Amino acid sequence: MQIGFVGASDIGEALLPLLPPDTSMVMLTVEDATARAAAGTLQLLIVAPDCPSWRSMAERLQPLQAIAEANPFPVFALVPRADPQALVQAFDMHCADCAWLPVDPMEVRARLAALVRRRRVALTRAAEVRKAWRVATRDAVTGLFNRHHLERVLPQAIHTAHRENRILSVLMTDIDGLKRFNDLRGHLAGDVALRRVAEAIEDNLRPADTVARYGGDEMAVIMPDADRAVAAAIAARLVAVVASLGLGCYGPEAERAPLTLSVGMATLRGPGCNADSLLARADQALYEAKRQGRNRANAAA
Template sequence: MPRSALFSQRSLILTLILLLGCGFLATSLLSYFASRSSIRDNIVNTELPLTSDTVYSEIQKDLVRPILISSMMAHDTFLRDWALAGERDPTQISRYLNEVMGQYHAYTAYFVSSASGNYYQAKMGVLKQIDAQEPRDAWYFRVLKMQAPYEINVDLDMANQDKLTVFINYRVHDYHGNFIGVTGIGLSAEAVVRLIDDYQQRYQRQVYFVDRQGQVVLTGSKGGAHGARTGQALRELDGVRELLKQMPTPISGSYEYLSRNADSHFLNVRLVPELNWYLFVDKREDGALDNIRQSLYLNLAICTIIGLVVLSLLNAMVKRHQDNIETLATLDSLTGLPNRRGFDLLAAQALNEALREPKRLVALLIDLDHFKQLNDTHGHLAGDEVLRQFAQVLENCLRQADIICRWGGEEFIVLLKDSDAVKAQEVAEKIRRHTEQRPFNFADKVIRLTTSIGLSSLQPDDTLHSLIARADHALYRAKQSGRNRVCVEMSRSDDE
């Protein structure tokens, strides 16, 4: 960062420190209601979110770990090989599941085979046969159809006297990506409830989990706020009717509401993406505002800490803004694709990977035919719109891993990763065909467009310059041969 910019940033932060200091001093002289408002804002905007962050960290330690264990099981070669070999010896899978339970202190471990329909459990071997008509097996057929790799399901565990259990159901695929079953582990719901009780005792807040449909999933042993119990919908709780007017369905944020008894509540809601649940941290106002005068100096200290946190966040935001500016410098403002500067960074990395591993890499140099004539006929605004729409054609024809760049003017360049010349020529033909067939629209006018494409494949001793130079030669031949075609680089034997 230039020294002047750094000095300016420090000056801004020092100015903000002085302004905040003056504001905190003024706050100490405000009336009761001003102090009351400040404390309430502190609870809603800082105290509860910080508590949510801390509880979230605890959740990651205590609840998300089983997801990682289930993922390990789903990708375990023994489990997949045993299933693919015909499930010949059930004692082997039982022993494996027992090992998982013992090593990771799981409540239960299981595997359900899609081939046989057998439900294997650590202690009982084959527990049952999965039946599409059995309501208790509905979870399996739900997992069978879902796109996500896993789900978290709270259900009764037949293998443990129907105790309520938190299951992590993880899809298992063979080495070709075919679904072959479901595996995972279960946590005793009682153990999870004890964790929530521990959170509530430590942080003196009501803590509970709600799914995206607004149904309470897990609470402490004494329930959540307003006596919420597992399985209840938020709309069934009298105490949160006013809250539901602000938040009909769960959404992250901070809220303040009155319960049925006119008690003021502060609530922070945040999504726990690993569980796909919302964490609710609820606090009653209680006596937090009773001793404002006595806690004035403490309030000033808290405000100072908050100010430092805000300043830290501001400093991080300034840095992030600077990073965004640098990112924008690598993008073409018209098409949103990387410009030459951005391409140089991406292409250098792709070239190093291709030469190191080694992997195949193909360059496509693309030129829009008769683009100057298009500009002369329809105007430069039409030309700009055609360039934007053509960039969309490229993105639709290519993979996310491929590198696209506006090379300059009406020229574009594409690097196809891990692609041989045959596949690359098919991709180039696809781009050429889609461009030829697509009507490009501008001001209710249809503009037709064709492209010429030059193709070159990476050679062992290539540099980025030589790779693109050969693609440029191939593009020149395509234009000389009548345009609207794909030409491949001349092979070395042909050059000789």
């Protein structure tokens, strides 16, 4: 773990022999520390005054404190024993721990070791939570969000659209020819092709859009603030992009199984429209796209 230090260089040098094992320290300016905090790369910070009073130091640290509220990290403050208010001010700044200056090596070594242990536990737990969240919300084959996540966020998106009088559209997509592709080339190759299509869809959506694997080779896209025209333009682009991949178009004639995309789209209408009815309309439009010859997009009535 790399520990950041902001303060007087002589204090920083004195701390180096007191660092816990498997840690290092880098000297930072307040601006450097603020940038690292904003980027989420500051794991632990030590601050010590390099100006006449702790109050002056605290004022300089205010931009860093504001960022720490959004990207929390522990701060270890070294405060002058001669300044009775310094300790109170440090804890008012939500410092995780404090020690007096001049440095007591035994005290600082023990407090730093405890802070590093707690920080490592917190980082490990955060990583485990992120992993569990990914397992719970992501599809294992495509890496897209799964149906469970879609069924949780779509009603929320519809509620927001109704409340704020905004537009919302949904796309339902289906890969044409995947069953024949799997029969000819095997399910492992089919999974690779499914991932390629999923990546192509995800790469050609807007940042605000959410795509999820709905089931089998079907994927659903939630498109906030997208009217019928915007949804149609993006749906047409997805059809063209997937066709341009040329999946299943090569090899011996008997093994060719071209993969294309059919898309159905539906736009939110009226306060009575909910997630089930919106998806049903998009699914019906998808069925019509397939009935009309596949490799195309179709809008719900």
